[in-house]
Amino acid sequence: LACLATSLFVVGGISAWYILHKRHTLLFRKSLGMALVGLLLVTPLQILIGDIAGLQLFHTQPAKAAAIEAHWDTNPDTEGAEWNIIAWPDKTRQNNTWALSIPHGLSLIVNHSMVGKVVGLKDFVPADQPPAIPLIFYTFRVMIGLGFAMTGLALVSAIVWWRRRKTTDESILPVWLLKCWVVAIPMGYIATECGWVVREVGRQPWAVYGLLRTEKAVSHMPAPAVATSLLLFVAIYTLLLVLFLLFAGRIIIKGPDINQQLPMYTPIRSNNTLLQDKD
Template structure:
């Protein structure tokens, strides 16, 4: 059947478009929110004006991403009712309430305190402003938590059973704490933070490479070091959590694991098997036309030993209609995601070595051309890792929308294909306009750079007395545009 006349395929394409585009923006707001908490905490502790200027500058990028994230995310909520009504009806008792928690609990918290964070520097006491920043970051990450709860339940459904086509919740907390939840939340939390930190580091490196003066070199050298100090923990931990997430797939989603590894034949317990670095899967022939293997590598990847303690089912163990589609896409997306993760660890390690050698001092930082270029290159790679990781997660779950319970083909609304095609085209046009607008305003923010002459907030009298000489006499309490 032609793709353009298949309602299910078109609905899947539309949701893929909206989710891929939307995901670009909250990835930054969740991680950048935490960075703003760190920066403002340093400002309150040290009263170093540079930290205040950092908070004001990076907040501009935060609010830009927040706005586009809201505009692009709302259509996804409506798609569950328009394109996926049978799914919503079948799972609404649990899935719908979780999305409700995300909107009422997390999004409202973030949006409610955002205005104070942006415009309250001279209108509320410093501690209240800092609390607002914390609440914004907490709300953004709470949103991620609830979304990952909902999605992980789709991966490993628990806490109830399907009765006459409707999921009946028997243990709500068991459904929330489904087998994939903890690893999923941790992996995505670290992914958003790691992506944000490399974006901050990449933008900082771009400014330093541009040789815009000693003051800006020192300023962005500072933000690069803060991002680096956080990545010392985040980057290696993300690789470890990525491994535990793979173990979860090994235990609970054998067909997805088979697709990730492009493995057609089952490997019995106690046996060894090679791990394919590259392959050319052939679904029709049920084999790989070409492979580049590491002998006994599969066991070390999954269990850190050569012999497997449990069998690894091959794709042939599943009926053709129960196998994930597009094996090559899943196979290579996983390797791109993992490769970027290890690249981040390597870049972080090399930069730490240069830091210990004193090469990140303001006097020498501009000379580290190769290192700074690597950071600029790394800035977009976090987005690539997140998108490819979600491709593995979602395409690898197919043909199930709720793994093992509800098929995607049974979950789509019976809409005319032409209607879905029109909305898909319109979404593509609107999102293209949003992308161009975001790039334009983002580039404008970067071209203008930080305002290092911005008057400092006065704070309360106790703060002023505690830091004599910190503020100049002519620095009066004025509210400036962010």
């Protein structure tokens, strides 16, 4: 679903770019509309599935879930756990240097109640806690923030589209909203990468949670060999990204040739048909 939403925002953003530049407006109005319909179906499902997976995480990987929320102290069942909107977790001191929190918010999210126990990071020895807790905390919030921003953009666009459905303006959406679509093109990619960081960094130090540590699962290769292969991967994928942006940019700027005639249709004839013709 995340990949589908990302693709639909690319389609919608490119369509909005053409409409802003008043090129093939009617054609790209249709493609923007199709992307919008798809997003109205996909983005709410993505949020729902993400919420279900997040709640399950508190039962299957509680240390990871606590790191995502920078929640250190396990609260009693009769009290509510605070939800940290923003904070700065300090693993060395085993607390947050500062935090902006909503009382009872985390219990409401996890237990759907104003009170309820939520396991904190201090229930795990530091060696079993994820590293780079601030990275996990903030990449998760970037992912969630972008997800809701994308959903909001789709909903607002749908409402404006419906209200202006009888307008004679070919662009159908106002300029500011079309610009938002163009800006939203990379949002899906960023949100997906942030989700990957949360998943992979958050499960550390385990390769198999609670059973096999990463340090026991990795092959014993010298550091220079690992660094060399990593640098090669980074160089190759950076080159591929640059080439993709260059060629994709050229194709987009050039635009489709809607006046080009399609090739003539030639029916495929089977061998049996040819034999019958000879007879």
